[in-house]
Amino acid sequence: MTTTTGSAIHPADWTELDARAVDTVRVLAADAVQKVGNGHPGTAMSLAPAAYLLFQKVMRHNPGNTKWAGRDRFVLSCGHTALTLYIQLYLGGFGLELDDLKSLRTWDSKTPGHPEYGHTDGVEVTTGPLGQGIGNAVGMAMAARRERGLFDPEAAPGQSLFDHQVYCLASDGDIQEGVSSEASSLAGTQRLGNLTVIYDQNQISIEDDTNIALSEDTAARYEAYGWHVQTVDWVNPSDRDGAERYVENVEALRVALEEARQVTDRPSFIALRTIIAWPAPNAQNTGKSHGSALGADEVAATKEVLGFDPEQTFQVDEDVLAHTRALQQRGRELEEAWDAEFARWQEANPERAALYARMAERALPEGWDADLPTFEADEKGVATRKASGKVLGELASRLPELWGGSADLAESNNTTMEGEPSFLPTDRQTKMWAGDPYGRTLHFGVREHAMGAIMNGIAVHGGTRPYGGTFLTFSDYMRPSVRLAALMKLPVTFVWTHDSIGLGEDGPTHQPIEHLAALRAIPGLDVVRPADANETVAAWQAVLSHTDRPAGIALSRQNLPTFPRGTNGFATTEDVRRGAYVLKDFGDGQGEHVVLIGTGSEVQLAVAAAEQLAADGISARVVSMPCREWFDAQDDAYRESVIPAAVRARVSVEAGVPQGWREIVGDAGRIVAIDHYGASADYQRVFAEFGFTAEAVAAAARDSL
Amino acid sequence: MTTTTGSAIHPADWTELDARAVDTVRVLAADAVQKVGNGHPGTAMSLAPAAYLLFQKVMRHNPGNTKWAGRDRFVLSCGHTALTLYIQLYLGGFGLELDDLKSLRTWDSKTPGHPEYGHTDGVEVTTGPLGQGIGNAVGMAMAARRERGLFDPEAAPGQSLFDHQVYCLASDGDIQEGVSSEASSLAGTQRLGNLTVIYDQNQISIEDDTNIALSEDTAARYEAYGWHVQTVDWVNPSDRDGAERYVENVEALRVALEEARQVTDRPSFIALRTIIAWPAPNAQNTGKSHGSALGADEVAATKEVLGFDPEQTFQVDEDVLAHTRALQQRGRELEEAWDAEFARWQEANPERAALYARMAERALPEGWDADLPTFEADEKGVATRKASGKVLGELASRLPELWGGSADLAESNNTTMEGEPSFLPTDRQTKMWAGDPYGRTLHFGVREHAMGAIMNGIAVHGGTRPYGGTFLTFSDYMRPSVRLAALMKLPVTFVWTHDSIGLGEDGPTHQPIEHLAALRAIPGLDVVRPADANETVAAWQAVLSHTDRPAGIALSRQNLPTFPRGTNGFATTEDVRRGAYVLKDFGDGQGEHVVLIGTGSEVQLAVAAAEQLAADGISARVVSMPCREWFDAQDDAYRESVIPAAVRARVSVEAGVPQGWREIVGDAGRIVAIDHYGASADYQRVFAEFGFTAEAVAAAARDSL
Known part of the structure; x- marks a missing residue:
């Protein structure tokens, strides 16, 4: 025609x-x-x-x-x-x-x-x-x-x-x-x-x-x-x-x-x-x-x-x-007429106007993180997803701009702020989820990709700060939107739980292997993988303090030991915001030195390996590296203070592909990683079968020396 | 209730x-x-x-x-x-x-x-x-x-x-x-x-x-x-x-x-x-x-x-x-009755039965690659996507099992086998696309994710071999299906064109930056990025010879020079299947040595840099590395023959994130890469502005020495 x-x-x-x-x-x-x-x-x-x-x-x-x-x-x-x-x-x-x-x-x-x-x-x-x-x-x-x-x-x-x-x-x-x-x-x-x-x-x-x-x-x-x-x-x-x-x-x-x-x-x-x-x-x-x-x-x-x-x-x-x-x-x-109305509204609603002004600048209120939980040292510990859920619960009253939910995995992702209403038309409420059109808990359904695009739309619209959860493996489903969040420098937060083969029984389709590396490849995205409950708290603090970029927090399904912070040689979580820090120096500082670098659930393996090495007279430093992007942004002096150039014996341990770790461990280093798909079984078995043990880390360290 | x-x-x-x-x-x-x-x-x-x-x-x-x-x-x-x-x-x-x-x-x-x-x-x-x-x-x-x-x-x-x-x-x-x-x-x-x-x-x-x-x-x-x-x-x-x-x-x-x-x-x-x-x-x-x-x-x-x-x-x-x-x-x-019918069909249709038997084993016919095109040396050259299209056209008659199409980018992806009918209900034909229900050219619409899932379904169903094209940046849209193809070890081929900032004017949303790294992170996926038209031919040969894994071929939008294969010191494409090979040794072999490793459109920069270095008395080897996965599968001796351990001065050049290249270039090496988003302009300008020049590669080589 x-x-x-x-x-x-x-x-x-x-x-x-x-x-x-x-x-x-x-x-x-x-x-x-x-x-x-x-x-x-x-x-x-x-x-x-x-x-x-x-x-x-x-x-x-x-x-x-x-x-x-x-x-x-x-x-x-x-x-x-x-x-x-x-x-x-x-x-x-x-x-x-x-x-x-x-x-x-x-x-x-x-x-x-x-x-x-x-x-x-x-x-x-x-x-x-x-x-x-x-x-x-x-x-x-x-x-x-x-x-x-x-x-x-x-x-x-x-x-x-x-x-x-x-x-x-x-x-x-x-x-x-x-x-x-x-x-x-x-x-x-x-x-x-x-x-x-x-x-x-x-x-x-x-x-x-x-x-x-x-x-x-x-x-x-x-x-x-x-x-x-x-x-x-x-x-x-x-x-x-x-x-x-x-x-x-x-x-x-x-x-x-x-x-x-x-x-x-x-x-x-x-x-x-x-x-x-x-x-x-x-x-x-x-x-x-x-x-x-x-x-x-x-x-x-x-x-x-x-x-x-x-x-x-x-x-x-x-x-x-x-x-x-x-x-x-x-x-x-039009705007002038609106401004006049706005001035009347400000006068009639001073508290809301103050919130509006604060949100317009994306400023955090004084003392916003005063109530954040701390977790006692505990060998059995707690899953970082659970710690994350507690953080969100505590933030609920302090940060009304913060809201979010999950792509149908609320309970698994621990994304619900307890007691907060769902964002729902009144007639869509269910037995489990009460809410109203102005509610706070988002239910995206099994739609990770839309969740990502919607979070981007929320973030560009105004001063609220959205977060959204799914399993780390399904970050793939939302990846195009994650990239756009990074390209646009939007302060949205992805809550990606079940962050390794530690997911266990659901097997290879649900166990992320390449995802941490693949997400780190995205320019402008902070990938944060806390090692224990207290690092999770500090991770949220750091993430929310940034307003010019998105972050994804990778959280464990399984319990992780809570390290004894500030005692027994263990560092506090103060330097989590720097992306990597010395968690603890093991050994007497004499003899050979090795640096063990772990992220998330594998930091505990580095700690256990360091204990073994120290018993053999090797001084082993354990570095927790929750966020490589934050560490890269530190000055040379700080980075040198964490991973000294002179110590060439280095081991990284992370339950993901090795890709990218050579940059950290160098030619002499060893990378404890997994370069194939996972398996369906309880997580302890899967970790052991695939070589994520303290013994393997210690052996790699000896190899690297 | x-x-x-x-x-x-x-x-x-x-x-x-x-x-x-x-x-x-x-x-x-x-x-x-x-x-x-x-x-x-x-x-x-x-x-x-x-x-x-x-x-x-x-x-x-x-x-x-x-x-x-x-x-x-x-x-x-x-x-x-x-x-x-x-x-x-x-x-x-x-x-x-x-x-x-x-x-x-x-x-x-x-x-x-x-x-x-x-x-x-x-x-x-x-x-x-x-x-x-x-x-x-x-x-x-x-x-x-x-x-x-x-x-x-x-x-x-x-x-x-x-x-x-x-x-x-x-x-x-x-x-x-x-x-x-x-x-x-x-x-x-x-x-x-x-x-x-x-x-x-x-x-x-x-x-x-x-x-x-x-x-x-x-x-x-x-x-x-x-x-x-x-x-x-x-x-x-x-x-x-x-x-x-x-x-x-x-x-x-x-x-x-x-x-x-x-x-x-x-x-x-x-x-x-x-x-x-x-x-x-x-x-x-x-x-x-x-x-x-x-x-x-x-x-x-x-x-x-x-x-x-x-x-x-x-x-x-x-x-x-x-x-x-x-x-x-x-x-x-049921099966016995079917088998009887099948035997009658075999007898009545000997040629089809032979094809059926061959396809059931995923065997390639003798001489299947006899007609593949070769391209004359040419400074101006040809885009690898165009070379890929020619390969597909030549394969059409030899490999009836091969079929595919694009997610609405047929002409850009060069995925159409010339003259082959579209796979379409008769009433869906258009002025541009004739076809029938048994046709061969697939039209997925703007649906990259479904394209991936559909290709997987095609591959598990029977002996045909599907391919599907989109821009490399939109591999993100289909990533969950790509992962499943790798997990299932299916011989599907992704044709990802416009494989870098060389895409040019469409700008950052369309320019892949992190995608090569992110795709290489997927276990079991071969990521192939040919350097010129003849490497593209060899890449398709190698990809189709594998029946136990998927591959993604990353192809240029822009013309790339066609190297003078087998003359003037340039290697033939015989070792493309090995993932990396010495394209050419520049210099007299005396003095300092450096290895320049490039992929795809950046190999030409390595060649130009090597010429500059050789002029300065530095012996520069150019390695083309179209597929890291294939190279990793080679034995130590071959790998040593390409990148000798003794040569620590190394430079990689690829228009993508640096992630993963340290493994190749080592502590002493230099990585010419891009770790931020691209820009909208003609590709020559974009390459120059972002430091992809022969001079930059040569400078990195001197730095590495």
Whole structure:
């Protein structure tokens, strides 16, 4: 099908300038991609009216302050059509200028290939890996409700200054990714009335017509999730093959968006049927137009269709820009009115206002960690997951911004703050879980990936700090979102329990082997594996004191001995925050020296081995290394004080793959590790069978000497 | 709700012994978990009638030969209820005995915590990580169709000896995972009439009542995917609170299964509403019964309800076992009848029979690699993804067992064998993709995770060999399935293109940084990163010669110079299969020596650096290391011949994180790597800005000397 001409139905307040502005968007999209020679012009062209409607007419936001807390949020889940966003940011005056569009996808520009959070004003979240944005938007909508519950729970629906809408634009690709399915199902359960997803159903992806891979009735699927579903069809499928049938019914979309806003008991899904790259005469409705420059001829032809000068590039009429930049004044007025309301709220709610101010800066309150538990020395000890649960319980009253839950493993992950209500629509409560829409305990269901994307959305939305739990082995399921948390430097915390073959009976599919190494490979992620209960406390302290990066805490299923801190030569946990520290020096300091470096549940093996070595006259230092990233950030002097360069005999012990440990132990060192999959049996047996014993560590130490 | 008594409706041919056998299943499940002290009894109890019906009455299989090609397949997607499968394998006589059930979840038993492929006869696929099994089952159903197309395309539907059914049992957890959503949507598009998923909708998961996280209408969702959907409700929701309402209507399930079998133009979904752990008087319908031993009292109480001796454990009446083991005779007869048909087919189809025999052994045909392309030396060169595409094109006629495609990136991944038809229902063809139900080019849609699970299902099903492509950065999306491929040792091949910051303009979300390291961390996965077009050819040769493990081939988007193989001191590609080899020794062999080790697109930098060093009188050896796993498998002598221990000056260069390279370069070595995220710009600029230059490699070499 090729549709060379079409028509449009505009809202009543739509002027000639609006129409011209929309066509300007299309021309800019084609020009920007053509200039750099690569990129995604098609969707930015066909979605021009939708994006313009949202940014100029529907959303409440202020180009002058992209961080205004009262703004509606916009998530471009289909990040490849970055121009859809950039051009609106330019037209609306959010900080981008024409030169920025001209430098699309080039070094150091404000307009990288995909929108990057923290890089370009007005980009709410980094998107590009498909499906994530829908999960982020769900998280934002959840965060908005939780924040409202903290700050203004008594206000009537729609009457709070903390009420706003989350808009998400999604593509055929987003719709296919499992993470969006997971998040959308949960959004239905959560009745997120503040969320609207617009699905650009152009039925073209990189392999062209999506019929080869996507034939589902997506609208019906979203109805099954419990969403409010509308379809706005610009393609007119009842007569799709005819010419002159494409009708950009902007008014219908406006009405649908308004109806979506008014539906407050369910998230809204608007399937918007479009023709990609419309009205490019030849490129429209092709996979090529999705991800390639149109070519000079087609760009020119498109300009002619739209009444633009084919000889000019980046043509923006002055009156068009003046018209669209009027958004700055409207936005300023919106925010000013909100500010006045906010001032009244502050005065009426001094305590909440203080919390709001603190959270806005991500500052921790004085004495926030005063009540944290300490654990008595105990040979039998306690599982670090359990210690973690106690920490969370103690933090509950001090840190209202902290909230989280689990992907259906609450009791195993010890992620529930005791006594705190669940974050649930009232009618979703169960015998086991009481709660309310402003609750605190999150139930993600068996959806690790959505959990990750949702946590990211929560963290970018406002001042709350989310955590989420699953088994360490299932960090794989959420890995794309973990990476994005690190890329965006978001302070989210992953609680990954059952962190080794120590998981025992569930066997190889559930026993992480490569996961610690694989997670450490992610730039900007702190991987923290505490050795005992008290290290777990200190680990949480350190993690929460960082606000510029995510962390994953790897915790044991099995009990670990609690070391006698500050007595008998054992260090306190003060230096846990430094990533590694001397837990204890064994032996008389004479004779040969060896450094034994352990993490988590294997530190006890290093201790036991050191005792054996000391009995043989070898001075063995045990270093606990809960976080390699934190240790790497220490200065040389501190690192030398922990692992002296002169001591070449070194052993690392960690129940994971050896990868990465050579950097620590050096050429002369030995690595006690596991480079194959685990087995189903009780954990003591598994550890012994796979060589995780004090004897093996001691033997490795002798070998290293 | 507690239902202390219930009733059952059985098929007409169902005897007292059948009923007793079903109750025996429940008792064995409770006993086995109680004995080991942990596990998942609940579902195995409540699904006992369904599993028994399938194994004893519905499925065509032979306990005496679990590899019979004509068998129906059974996938336990909810692998935690391993007992559901193990007890049927015991009752049917597939190789498990009572002692095996007694050693559930213990070291070296045949009954590990989750079913493991290759470990226990009758386990078709390793399951446990939720959602994977549904994806595997979809892959099996696709493989069955493809195999039928290879061997018996002319037979009428249902009339081929290669026709059989794939049954999959799934839980509330499987249904929530995104991978199952992805796979199910694709199964609808593919019209997989040979697939039946039974969804055990007990609405209990680890966090108890699933209402907190799962409120969607799952049956309606599957209708939206285009499946044939039936509901069999044993809970009687119209009067769910009443006692004595649980009706195990086995006949209704049988009818539904039969109807599902007869629907051949769509996959079938049967929502089976059950009460978990029924009829345990107190544990039923609780989250506890999902994942914990019931306790001695509850086990005893359950036995009393069922008329078993509460004092006895593992009680199996002799006549019950004799009755269920009669399946062995029935199975033998089934297979014998099939074998006779098969013999006739062999005689009538000698060529196909030869192919069948070859594929059954995963043997490669003589001369299979005779036509592989070679590439002339060329400074400008060719992208390795493009070379890979040429290899696939040449293999198309030689290896009919090889098939694959992409997750919507066919043209970018170069995964299409030119001229081969798509694997598609006829009505799903598009302008760009012609095909048929027996086609060869797979279109996974934007569903990397399902692609992984489906490839695993294809590989366990029969003799075909699947490959699937996406960008390397999105290997994260499919990582859980990649791990399972490695754990199961399946010969599937991942084609991961755009393998570094060399991807360029799409920027940080699309540029892999940590992925090579993270994938190398997975035990049993070969990560192969060829340096030029000819290495790509040799890489495919080596990968396909392995049948006992998966491989991922990392390929460049950008052109790489084609080295002058066998001339001018450059090695041939003969030793690519050894994982690393001396590409060329530069310099006169006098003076200082340094070894430069590169992979993929960075080998050219090592070559250029070596030229600079040689000009300065330093003898520099360039080692190309396309696969560390293959190199690790070589003997010491070979490894020493490539990287001599005496040469301590070493430099590695790879556009990825440094993690893992210390093992190769040693304490004195230098690692040229990138430990942060990339940037959006043309690739030359990105490489230069991030220090990937010949000068940087040469400087590192001097530093290392």
